[in-house]
Amino acid sequence: MANERSSELPAGGMIIERGSSKRYKTGEWRSKRPEVDQDKCTNCLTCWIYCPDNSVLVENEKMTGFKYSHCKGCGICANQCPAKAIAMIEEGV
Amino acid sequence: MSKPLAVNGDTAIAMAWRQINPDVVAAYPITPQTIIVESFSDFVHDGIVDTEYVCAESEHSALSICIGASAAGARVATATASAGLAFMWEVLYIASSMRTPIVMAIANRTLSGPINIHCDHSDAMGARDSGWVQIFGENVQEAYDNTLIAFRVAEHMKVRLPTITCIDGFIITHALERFEPLDDDEVKKFVGPYQAIRPLLDLKNPTTYGPIALPDYYYEIKYQLAVAMENVFEVTRDIMAEYAKLSGRQYDLVEGYRTEDAEYVVVAMGSTSGTLRYVVDQMREQGHKVGTVKIRLFRPFPSDDIAAMLKGKKAVAVMDRAMSPGTGGALYSDIVQSLYSMEGAPKVTNYIYGLGGRDVMPEQLEGVFEEIMAGKGDRINYMGVRK
Numbered sequence: 001m002a003n004e005r006s007s008e009l010p011a012g013g014m015i016i017e018r019g020s021s022k023r024y025k026t027g028e029w030r031s032k033r034p035e036v037d038q039d040k041c042t043n044c045l046t047c048w049i050y051c052p053d054n055s056v057l058v059e060n061e062k063m064t065g066f067k068y069s070h071c072k073g074c075g076i077c078a079n080q081c082p083a084k085a086i087a088m089i090e091e092g093v
Numbered sequence: 094m095s096k097p098l099a100v101n102g103d104t105a106i107a108m109a110w111r112q113i114n115p116d117v118v119a120a121y122p123i124t125p126q127t128i129i130v131e132s133f134s135d136f137v138h139d140g141i142v143d144t145e146y147v148c149a150e151s152e153h154s155a156l157s158i159c160i161g162a163s164a165a166g167a168r169v170a171t172a173t174a175s176a177g178l179a180f181m182w183e184v185l186y187i188a189s190s191m192r193t194p195i196v197m198a199i200a201n202r203t204l205s206g207p208i209n210i211h212c213d214h215s216d217a218m219g220a221r222d223s224g225w226v227q228i229f230g231e232n233v234q235e236a237y238d239n240t241l242i243a244f245r246v247a248e249h250m251k252v253r254l255p256t257i258t259c260i261d262g263f264i265i266t267h268a269l270e271r272f273e274p275l276d277d278d279e280v281k282k283f284v285g286p287y288q289a290i291r292p293l294l295d296l297k298n299p300t301t302y303g304p305i306a307l308p309d310y311y312y313e314i315k316y317q318l319a320v321a322m323e324n325v326f327e328v329t330r331d332i333m334a335e336y337a338k339l340s341g342r343q344y345d346l347v348e349g350y351r352t353e354d355a356e357y358v359v360v361a362m363g364s365t366s367g368t369l370r371y372v373v374d375q376m377r378e379q380g381h382k383v384g385t386v387k388i389r390l391f392r393p394f395p396s397d398d399i400a401a402m403l404k405g406k407k408a409v410a411v412m413d414r415a416m417s418p419g420t421g422g423a424l425y426s427d428i429v430q431s432l433y434s435m436e437g438a439p440k441v442t443n444y445i446y447g448l449g450g451r452d453v454m455p456e457q458l459e460g461v462f463e464e465i466m467a468g469k470g471d472r473i474n475y476m477g478v479r480k
Contacts, residue, residue, distance in 0.1 A: 006313035006320070011253060012192035013314040015301035016291060 022070075026053060030073030032088040034066055040085035047077035047086060097273045102236040102265035103128030105272055106172070106198045106258075109240040110144075111136045112280035115196075116167035116287070119147035119158035123177040124210050125262040126200040130172055152177040156184040156195075163193035164302045166292025168248070171195060174262060175202035178216045182223075188255045189224025189318060191303045192290075194247035195255040197225070198240065201363065201414075202262040203449045211450020212262040214363065215415040217391075218423050224318045226256040226325055227392040229362040233270035236260045238342060239389075241275070244284050245332045251324040253290065259391075261364040263450065275340060283339055322393040329390060346390040347398040351377060355384030357465050358403060358439075360428060361412040362388045365446075365453050372458045383462050388424065396431035403432060406439040408465040412476075414447045421445075421473045440468075446476040453477075 010016050043063050048056040055071035057064045066077075078086040100108070106129050110118070118137075120130045137146040145162075149155035152173050163169045173181060178199060188195055199220075203213040217227060226246055230239045239258045247256035260266055275283070291300040306314050329346060337343040350370050352358055359369055366387035376383045386402055388395075403409055409432075413422020420426075425443035432438040444461055447453045457477055464470040 002309040002313075004310075004313065006316040009310070009313055009317070011290065011317060012190055012302070013304060013306050013310060014191075014291065015304050016298070018299055 025069050026072050027067075027069045030068075030071060031091055032073045032075065033068060033091055034071065034073070034075070034077050034086050035089050036063065036065060037085045037087070040083045042083050042085075044082060046080050046082060050076050050080045052076065095274045095276050097271050099269045099271055100233060101128065101267050101269055102230075102233045102260045103200065103267070104132050105233045105237040105274070106240050106260075107132035107136070108274055109237050109280070110170055111142055112275075112277050113168070113170070113241070113244060113284050114142045115144050115170045117145045117147065117159065117162035117169045118171060119149050119155045119162065119169075120171045120173070121149050121152045121155045121177060123152070123174050125202055125212075125266040126172045126174040126177070126198065128266065129198055129200070152180040153184055156181045156188060159195045160184065160188050160191060160193050163188075163195050164191060164292070165294050166289035168244070168287035169193070169195045170197070172198040172200070174200040175204055175210070175216045179204060179219060182219065185220055185223035185225060185255075187303065190314065192253045192317075192321075193255060194253050196240070196243045196247050197255065197257050198236075199257050199259045200262045200266040201259050207449075209449040210262070212264050212364075213414045213448045213450065214259070215448075217257065217259050218415040218417075220257065221392060221423055224254065224322075225392065226252070226254050226322070227259065227390070228256065229259045229389055229391055230265070231364055231366045231387065232265060232272075233268070234272040234342070235344075236265060237272060237274060238336065238340065238344065241280060241283060242329070242332055242336055242344070246325060246329050248287065249324075249328045249332075250288075252321055252328055254318070254321050254325070259363065264364045273340075279339060283336070325390070325393050326395060344389060345398075346395040347402060348387045348389060349402045350385045350387070352384035352386060352402055354382060356382040356407040357409075357462055358384045358386055358406050359410045359412060359458065359461055359465075360386040360388065360399075360424070361414075362391060362424065363414065365412060365414070365458075368453060368455055369458055372455050372462070375455070376459060376462060381462065381466065383466075391424075394427045394431070396427070399428060399431045400435055403428075403439055404435060405437075408468070409439045409441045410444055410461050410465045410470070411441060412444050412446055412461075416445045416448065425473075440465075442470045443473045444476045445473065451477060
């Protein structure tokens, strides 16, 4: 439970802090998780462009996996991947 | 001071907007409000104002555009009535929750059905709990004056709430009356430049407006509205005092007429208050101790002012130009709860009246006085209906 009093919150609940969504772990929402097959991946980074939650990890221009703390499992990456390198795997199975 | 003019209530509001020159107006025309946006769009077309005027495809969209513009940092106005206000219903709550100080003119018109374009207050009563300040005007002069006051109240740093100004559809919106506008530069000075709080267009200070608030935050954000509404009383009183110095017209949240020594009082909002003053004068001549109270500020409801004004009266009738089928009118409920804790509180009865634009005749209001003077009348009465 939050602690802030009504009088301490910005009017209308507006968020004036930058990057606060980092603290909101939307990964808990996920029912399916994306998994990449690195043998098929061409590092075109289409998934990185499309991901609405900035959850595709990239190092040195190479796609290295997903940030599961924030990935909601929407599946847009898998849908858009031209190499069909991303599969959506049922969570908890 | 400008010369007196003869205009209708809608035009007087459009003239106030012209002088204020809002950054954005988004609206959808609906009778009997149409003259407001029609007149104002003439000003836009002729380059008399530099307002960004958006003719939206619906009222739902119009108010959504207003919210976006206000969050972006603009001074914003809109207008609607009846079904148009009903169509805004969902968005009304978002405007107040996001604390966007939009000013909206409502030309009070009943809600369908049966379909009807004439005056009653059922549209405004539907917005009662939406977190908007609501100010009612009696005549063309007040349509104009309340508009200027509304911008100051809405935008006040202790308030920051969207604000509605109401006038009775057709009765005031379309009737020509004598009124005195202020000079353009007087209005500019009174209203002042718009001060935005963390506008979306301030790219150096990025802000998220209207984020989700689940059970851990929703209540605290809603409570902010209760606090802001509480501030409206003092802020409005101060602004009205300032306006009185400028215009010579002194307004109050609640205004009594010959109430000081009155034993019997009838309470109303809107144009009926004028008729009531006439009836009070007539009955005073016959020796009856009667008075009338006009509610100018309906939300927040000035309970303390009303209690002070009605203390010691023998009986009070509350006129509601809207009905909540199955119980009394909203104004009646508010007045009764304002008086409940008072020792020896007056007997209060409710009169539903004037629905769908039904004319309100002085003799009928005299009948209301006679009924409460005789201790007659049900708890809820339906004035003038053919039962």
